[in-house]
Amino acid sequence: MDRKEFRDLATPAEAREAIRSLALEAGTERVPLAEARGRVLASRIDAELDVPGFDRSSMDGYALRARDSFGADEAEPARLAVVGEVHAGVEPDVEVGANEAVEISTGAVMPPGADAMVPVERTDRVGSGSTDRTNGEATSTEDGDVLVRTSVAPGDNVMFAGADVAAGERALGPGTWITPREIGLLSALGIEEVPVRVRPRVGIVSTGDELVRPGEELTSARGQIYDVNSYTIAAGVEDAGGEAVVYPHAGDDVAEMERILREAAQECELVLSSGSTSASAVDVIYRVIEERGELLLHGVSVKPGKPMLVGRLADSAYVGLPGYPVSAMMVFRTFVSPALREAAGLPAAATASREGSMAVRERSEEGRLRLMPAGLIEDGDGETLVYPVDKGSGATTSLAEADGVVAIDPDTDYLDAGEPVTVELFSPDVRPPTLLGVGEDDPTLNRLLDRLENPRYLAVGSRPGLRRLREGVPDVAVVAGPIDREVDAEHIGRWSREWGLAVPSGNPRGIEGLADLVDRELRLVNRTTDSGLRTSLGLAVADLATERERSRESLVEAIDGFDLGLRAHESPARKVLAGDADAGLVLGETADRLGLGFVPLGEQDVRVLAHPDRLEKPGVAELVAVLEESPDVEI
């Protein structure tokens, strides 16, 4: 296939310009007032009426002619004849003459003749036969009289017609973001249908033979993985004020893929696909672009995101995102989201970026713009620290471990520890964690974490957890088993856990202990060397070696599977459950939960160690309080 050649990578600025040139605006529509919140006004709203539409009493009391109250005070009230009453929502059927008053309720129409009102608190109602008349001219009526104990000026306690909003006034400008207060003003003007910008429709097309939609069956042996990008990018589109349309997954059927692309291009302002590893998908996209659209650029000098495609598909814009979830999210956040927000008329969200300083030194030297996924944490002084998050290409959890992106200039060789940086959050709603913990995965810990406000815990294992605590980024490390090195940290909690071997339910092979693994033909599944359980198992093997006066190595060699370690704490149990092994190194709690038999081998301590400068930090104090309350935990 002939492809248009792009010899040089486009600069990030050119990519932004190309995406902006795609004109993602989607026109205007009218929505009911009740659905207008969060939308953007398409045109100016001028008041078509006065608010209020009549001279309105601001309080409960009496309407009168101001001049009849002149000179009145507590000692010398003015006495006026009450000639009627007016309630809110009713047309007055009475006029106010000299030395007359009309009882009036808040919000009612001022009766003709009255030019002010006096609140009820400054009056006393008296019978018509009362004798303390101080102001001789009033004629008593069947309603009796009122003593007015203050003097008022014309207009006092009256809101005149149009005083709030006047007919013809500019009420709201085009582009106004509609929040509750704007809903209030629109309500006051009686507007029930609001002209707003249409949310740009964004079609999301996923390709790739290996992708399976969440909820469907996954076959790992065939290399299938769940499709992360479709719903993630859809949520990002909605954050940016767009309307996401997720199209059915096309798999590797080229005709179907082409049909879906054309359908999306017809229905949407923008079509996004995220990079497929299959060359056939890229070929289809190229063909549709070449036949029906235009390719504006292919390849941008940014990492990740180099193979980004920007073009038109028929009447729609098209952007091809990288395939890896974190890369796709970063490129979306950096290049697509701003253009979408602009088309939707949304301003940049105030919470969409955070300033902080680098927690560690980070080398860059990419020679092109680098988008670095970053996490945020506050230090003991409440300052925001920024640390790079990198679990390797393809890791989807980096998404949950990172809060946003730091864009690093091509000329920058490194960011020094302490250097100020700006983190563009993945979305305005991202909440950086209140506590950052690292270390061993442990069921008791997981329950404790559930009681904290917004913790982030990275189950990296005991040893890497301690190492990271020494580097100074996390607030706490959780370590299982013996600690073989001095650490400058506060011990804030300790509990113990039972460990041993998970065996099939009923223990059909009759495994009684570690010796069976050495002496018999049994297949073990171990944990990785980072794990606290692995350390305890190693020590138990060493003890057995001493007892038998043999070398530790010889025993290890005798155990089938000792060197095969799985990272996840449930994985050995799952291998036993699946019939792939006779025994797995697990916690007693895990074996119980999965309905397996359990051969206990020992107990080990789990310790929570806190960064000594962070004890006063609210998130750490919250953890300390939860540890203190927990019956399982010793302080």
Next chain:
Amino acid sequence: MDRKEFRDLATPAEAREAIRSLALEAGTERVPLAEARGRVLASRIDAELDVPGFDRSSMDGYALRARDSFGADEAEPARLAVVGEVHAGVEPDVEVGANEAVEISTGAVMPPGADAMVPVERTDRVGSGSTDRTNGEATSTEDGDVLVRTSVAPGDNVMFAGADVAAGERALGPGTWITPREIGLLSALGIEEVPVRVRPRVGIVSTGDELVRPGEELTSARGQIYDVNSYTIAAGVEDAGGEAVVYPHAGDDVAEMERILREAAQECELVLSSGSTSASAVDVIYRVIEERGELLLHGVSVKPGKPMLVGRLADSAYVGLPGYPVSAMMVFRTFVSPALREAAGLPAAATASREGSMAVRERSEEGRLRLMPAGLIEDGDGETLVYPVDKGSGATTSLAEADGVVAIDPDTDYLDAGEPVTVELFSPDVRPPTLLGVGEDDPTLNRLLDRLENPRYLAVGSRPGLRRLREGVPDVAVVAGPIDREVDAEHIGRWSREWGLAVPSGNPRGIEGLADLVDRELRLVNRTTDSGLRTSLGLAVADLATERERSRESLVEAIDGFDLGLRAHESPARKVLAGDADAGLVLGETADRLGLGFVPLGEQDVRVLAHPDRLEKPGVAELVAVLEESPDVEI
């Protein structure tokens, strides 16, 4: 009716506690992943599977046994026999033996026997007959060989099963606010139904004979006004994570009101009503509370909001808000919204408050907590100034002119200019204006404002506008007609506008000029004295008096309606349109727009004056640019 007595007003803290005690939580539900954005996780999500579920190639290239690449470099590549290929989404049908390699694509399953992969960029494919074999043992195959130009270690460029998320790991904690990145993690785990907290349902019941729903017909003579609170509070409820249910307006039908209250109490976690002026509504609410619920408090020591009611209606919580829209919004924001957010599981939004300093001195001396509506504006240095907004009780536009609430302590007698204060924004999405203008209402100005990013313009009239500019709060003032006092301000734009008399279409009374108003029996509708048009009309009358050698007063007295002034620039024209007057003081543009006849009386200048310290401010610079571009405007 017997009412439970509350002798003392509750403190604001007691009111908060009473509302918090109402237990607004609404349980949990499961929603599809595609609808989970913005929701709050109801329970912890642990990984039920490893991600990836298999050892996965991170790049395109060749899978091999790492030891077969040892020592290889550019000069001395290792030559391996290619024995097959594996693509993403397909189960490998080949094993890798000694000195063999398998072509592999990104994301594909590592074939058995291989423990590392080398990226395609570091290899060259050669035919099977090639002669530069450097590593003698491989057997050439029909697929040919590959030259590996780098050495790799076991695990290089492979993501092992569970390396991203391990089965059994705590993935997301309860209470997590679901943003796109959490959607990503849930997708990766294959979860398509997410357990979330139900949004608390909030029923909004409006009472009051005078209220009409937006979109319906309004009869001002009967004192009707549009219902502002229902949709405004509904939008506030949604901002706070609740689901608003707006019930039909009950008017004054007591039985209907009671039916609606009981229905709302049955269907919702919380029922809100906003204070009606009709005693009957309060009686009905009392009756339902007494019969079916409990009154927790009546009256809170806060201004506004003193008559607040808190209680239970059957199984629902109940809060009665003040009737005036700004008061209702402030009390909702201060007391109800935090309890709703807590029940919904939403954290306080980062953008929900702003720090600033008072722009002017403000007296308080209420003796109780005062909620002061406040506007925000940046000064020339980018500092946030806070100014009180008070258009009088009942003004709905204060909502659009204010950005939030400042809570002032009972003991505080005044806030000094420059004093730091915290403004709780009406909603997290409230955007303080980029430019604050005050002064004359003018159609040309309105069109210019439409081109600015986020202006706020208060059409207070020319004289009050100048006064406020002198006080230093607004950025610009717009003044029509002659300026009779020196002002320290920069003139940044000027245009002229034609003014005169609006008359019925076709000018049936044959009005030719001002003299007709003096000499004939004609009814005029004038503007208020704040208006620039009124000033120009006054000068024209003075000129006519000089010409006739008469006093100005005598001419004014001869004009029927000269002293009656309407605030709104369109109102005089509308009076003429309605047949209530023969002539109205208007702009030529207004008469044209409303299809009226027009008798020109003169032209007047409109000037834009800027605060001298604010010329560099982006919002003012934007206005200057728009003025410079506009053909109607002289600089």
